[in-house]
Amino acid sequence: EVHFDVRAIEEKWLPVWEKLDPFRADDAVVLAGEREKRYALTMFPYPSGDLHMGHAEVFAIHDVISRYWRFRGYEVLNPMGWDSFGLPAENAAIRNDEHPATYTYANIETQADSMKRYGISFDWSRRLHTSDPEYYRWTQWLFLKFREAGLAYRKNSPVNWCPKDQTVLANEQVLADGTCERCGAEVTKRELTQWYFRTTQYAQELYDCLDDLQDSWIGKVVNAQRNWIGRSEGAHVTFEVEGHEPLTVFTTRPDTLWGATFMVVAADAKLAAELVSDEQRPALEDYREQVRKASDIDRLATDRPKTGVFLGVHATNPVTGEQIPVWAADYVLADYGTGAIMAVPAHDQRDLDFARAMDLPVRRVVDTGEDDPAVSGVATTGNGTYVSSGPLDGLSDKTEGIRRAIELLEADGRGTGTVNFRLRDWLLSRQRYWGAPIPIIHCPDCGEVPVPQDQLPVELPELRGADLKPKGTSPLGAASDWVNVSCPTCGGPAKRDTDTMDTFVDSSWYFFRYLSPNDATQAFDPALAKAWGPIDLYIGGDEHAVLHLLYARFFTKVLRDLGLIDWDEPFTAYLSQGKVINNGRKMSKSLGNGINLGTQLEEYGVDAVRLTLVFASPPEDNIDWADVSPAGSAKFLQRAWRLAGDVASAPGTDPATGDVALRKVTHKTVHEAAQLLESYRFNVVVARTMELVNATRKAIDSGCGPADPAVREATETVAILLSLVAPYTAEEMWARLGHEPSVAQAAWPTVDPALLVEDTVTAVVQIQGKVRARLEVSPDITEAELEALALADEAVVKAIDGRAVRKVVVRAPKLVNVVV
Numbered sequence: 168e169v170h171f172d173v174r175a176i177e178e179k180w181l182p183v184w185e186k187l188d189p190f191r192a193d194d195a196v197v198l199a200g201e202r203e204k205r206y207a208l209t210m211f212p213y214p215s216g217d218l219h220m221g222h223a224e225v226f227a228i229h230d231v232i233s234r235y236w237r238f239r240g241y242e243v244l245n246p247m248g249w250d251s252f253g254l255p256a257e258n259a260a261i262r263n264d265e266h267p268a269t270y271t272y273a274n275i276e277t278q279a280d281s282m283k284r285y286g287i288s289f290d291w292s293r294r295l296h297t298s299d300p301e302y303y304r305w306t307q308w309l310f311l312k313f314r315e316a317g318l319a320y321r322k323n324s325p326v327n328w329c330p331k332d333q334t335v336l337a338n339e340q341v342l343a344d345g346t347c348e349r350c351g352a353e354v355t356k357r358e359l360t361q362w363y364f365r366t367t368q369y370a371q372e373l374y375d376c377l378d379d380l381q382d383s384w385i386g387k388v389v390n391a392q393r394n395w396i397g398r399s400e401g402a403h404v405t406f407e408v409e410g411h412e413p414l415t416v417f418t419t420r421p422d423t424l425w426g427a428t429f430m431v432v433a434a435d436a437k438l439a440a441e442l443v444s445d446e447q448r449p450a451l452e453d454y455r456e457q458v459r460k461a462s463d464i465d466r467l468a469t470d471r472p473k474t475g476v477f478l479g480v481h482a483t484n485p486v487t488g489e490q491i492p493v494w495a496a497d498y499v500l501a502d503y504g505t506g507a508i509m510a511v512p513a514h515d516q517r518d519l520d521f522a523r524a525m526d527l528p529v530r531r532v533v534d535t536g537e538d539d540p541a542v543s544g545v546a547t548t549g550n551g552t553y554v555s556s557g558p559l560d561g562l563s564d565k566t567e568g569i570r571r572a573i574e575l576l577e578a579d580g581r582g583t584g585t586v587n588f589r590l591r592d593w594l595l596s597r598q599r600y601w602g603a604p605i606p607i608i609h610c611p612d613c614g615e616v617p618v619p620q621d622q623l624p625v626e627l628p629e630l631r632g633a634d635l636k637p638k639g640t641s642p643l644g645a646a647s648d649w650v651n652v653s654c655p656t657c658g659g660p661a662k663r664d665t666d667t668m669d670t671f672v673d674s675s676w677y678f679f680r681y682l683s684p685n686d687a688t689q690a691f692d693p694a695l696a697k698a699w700g701p702i703d704l705y706i707g708g709d710e711h712a713v714l715h716l717l718y719a720r721f722f723t724k725v726l727r728d729l730g731l732i733d734w735d736e737p738f739t740a741y742l743s744q745g746k747v748i749n750n751g752r753k754m755s756k757s758l759g760n761g762i763n764l765g766t767q768l769e770e771y772g773v774d775a776v777r778l779t780l781v782f783a784s785p786p787e788d789n790i791d792w793a794d795v796s797p798a799g800s801a802k803f804l805q806r807a808w809r810l811a812g813d814v815a816s817a818p819g820t821d822p823a824t825g826d827v828a829l830r831k832v833t834h835k836t837v838h839e840a841a842q843l844l845e846s847y848r849f850n851v852v853v854a855r856t857m858e859l860v861n862a863t864r865k866a867i868d869s870g871c872g873p874a875d876p877a878v879r880e881a882t883e884t885v886a887i888l889l890s891l892v893a894p895y896t897a898e899e900m901w902a903r904l905g906h907e908p909s910v911a912q913a914a915w916p917t918v919d920p921a922l923l924v925e926d927t928v929t930a931v932v933q934i935q936g937k938v939r940a941r942l943e944v945s946p947d948i949t950e951a952e953l954e955a956l957a958l959a960d961e962a963v964v965k966a967i968d969g970r971a972v973r974k975v976v977v978r979a980p981k982l983v984n985v986v987v
């Protein structure tokens with residue numbers, strides 16, 4: 168029995184594809200509107216090491232849809248590049264005493280070779296690397312554009328600091344447990360002057376557009392973003408404070424204002440220091456020292472003993488006129504809302520705990536029928552009747568209460584209805600080397616001066632090895648020749664900004680750069696963005712839910728407002744792929760359960776590994792490598808390939824003269840595959856292809872013979888379907904079937920609707936043992952369906968003639984017996 172040599176066919180087809188370049192996207196076709204476009208995108212990798220099983224999975228999945236779209240006649244854009252700035256390269260450079268570029272570009276070459284061998288239908292002419300000066304020139308240009316538009320600015324404030332990576336982090340890069348997203352170290356706070364993008368200006372739109380993405384973004388991302396952006400409706404309420412500026416709070420419950428018995432300011436906010444009386448100042452200072460050490464997570468925890476200090480001042484409750492004390496505490500956060508709250512202990516548990524700890528008054532203003540919180544120690548938050556609440560007394564609906572309270576406050580000018588977001592501005596500067604330098608010059612006379620456009624890119628100075636050691640300030644500061652420049656405005660001595668940009672800035676716009684990666688005159692061509700955008704399907708990992716996927720959405724909206732594009736959202740559909748695990752657990756060095764992609768490819772070949780990954784589960788589910796069989800996949804591919812060797816009819820033989828039963832299977836398979844592909848059920852497409860292989864083999868063996876045109880038709884169909892997941896095997900089959908030059912250039916098989924019509928069987932309907940009707944029904948009809956069909960039949964209704972039906976016996980699909 169003949170076997171194909173996996174290695175030999177890989178060697179054979181790689182140069183053919185290289186030469187044919189069948190996946191190059193043609194801008195002209197799309198610009199001219201000659202063909203509809205599809206933009207398929209998969210998250211570009213970091214160049215750390217070679218490709219791993221996770222890449223193999225996402226690329227395999229992604230290639231199914233890209234190749235399918237091409238078969239369906241779309242002009243497909245499917246680019247690839249590298250997110251090549253970042254810490255892994257920098258850390259490797261320090262270890263090996265070299266330049267980060269050495270590690271970066273060596274790994275890129277390794278990964279590029281692996282990707283090519285892996286046979287993904289990328290358009291390699293669009294390859295980009297974010298660490299190339301040709302790329303980051305435009306990252307810098309965009310930064311300056313954002314700054315011009317008031318969307319990039321510098322401010323001093325408490326920031327997240329990773330003590331291990333020795334750099335600040337954006338909020339999004341601090342995990343829920345308070346650790347660094349990159350290295351796992353516990354993140355602390357520091358007060359520093361840093362660069363920010365004004366993401367908050369887009370909070371409402373970023374939130375609202377999630378509704379449109381709800382159905383086409385598969386996975387948890389939409390909800391994660393909703394929570395992250397955190398929209399709360401409520402009011403700003405202003406309290407007079409004697410001898411001070413009035414104090415404004417954000418509250419979601421303005422209806423409980425009559426129960427506000429004290430106020431709390433975030434201890435670490437400037438506000439606290441401004442308000443505090445001279446007597447209380449030393450106590451506040453001590454307390455602030457203690458607070459600096461706690462993380463936000465700890466601070467918000469409800470089960471933590473409440474601490475705080477009285478600030479020695481009072482505010483006036485605007486509706487009761489009472490004087491209420493103002494405290495500082497750590498359970499109020501400096502950077503949420505206004506950094507100050509009105510405390511309503513009866514209806515907010517944290518306020519109640521604080522009131523009990525500090526012996527402050529508790530006044531119930533909503534009677535829910537539960538025990539009085541002042542006695543029970545349990546705050547009530549539900550609907551109830553308003554009491555001691557002046558004009559709200561007697562109302563019993565929270566929504567109505569809130570509405571009325573806002574109305575009253577607005578009428579008096581003491582408050583306004585408002586929406587508050589949890590989202591913060593994106594802290595984008597980093598104290599590390601391997602990133603795009605921030606293109607700003609600081610001049611003692613002119614202040615912040617943007618680097619003139621014709622001087623971009625601001626290239627990184629040559630630093631290597633020990634020069635890069637993190638030390639809390641940017642390593643760029645040590646490159647004095649680079650740092651010291653003359654001010655572009657006044658010509659006086661000035662200094663470059665020494666921070667680099669978060670690498671998430673690079674990846675926020677790479678999908679625009681793919682459109683014209685070699686354009687030396689602009690970041691991207693707006694005409695091409697109009698023609699190709701937005702991305703029709705983006706595939707990647709959920710770990711980017713509130714990082715890359717949020718930042719890329721923000722960038723897109725800004726670029727739209729800058730007039731560079733005309734779409735609002737970058738990714739029309741999003742699919743997050745599951746993970747490849749082993750023996751039920753995440754692969755890790757410490758567990759020693761890692762599966763090496765290279766070894767798998769050596770052992771089973773590219774096609775078998777790809778087929779295994781696609782066949783194992785729906786794309787969004789995890790794949791346990793312990794449960795799958797790449798050897799089984801390899802065997803199946805051999806079976807499919809043998810069909811092509813057995814086919815004895817010539818190309819072009821009219822299939823209409825072939826075996827109808829096999830033709831029906833073939834056409835049904837193509838028809839269903841298209842539907843399954845549109846809904847990303849790729850694993851089922853593989854299963855159907857396997858069934859078609861079996862049916863074809865059976866047809867050959869049981870009478871049709873290899874010369875039947877239906878056998879050729881079925882085998883050609885197998886080759887086309889298989890090319891979505893196993894391109895090498897498919898090419899071999901296609902060639903054996905007498906076609907040239909590549910199956911990638913084949914057309915999707917045309918389905919003959921006549922062949923989709925189901926075979927039917929005849930069901931007999933008897934009444935009192937007498938045949939009254941014959942029905943043509945599907946062989947798969949259920950008993951209930953058949954009964955309903957029979958009783959609705961005109962002849963049957965007539966025969967029953969209004970008599971009561973006593974019993975119906977159904978033997979699907981052949982017989983219905985009615986007793987009246």
Ligand code: ANZ
Pocket residue numbers: 399417418419420423433498499500501502503504505506507508509510511514515587
């Ligand atoms: C009075 C009140 C009464 C409140 C009540 C709640 C219940 P979300 O929904 O998360 O937006 N708050 C406001 N700013 C805060 C800060 N900087 N740190 C900690 N807590 C803060 O929460 C809004 C509520 O959280 C606000 O409404 C405020 O407490 C508190 F029965 O005001 B509320």
Ligand code: ZN
Pocket residue numbers: 610611612613614616654655656657658659661
């Ligand atoms: Zn100057």
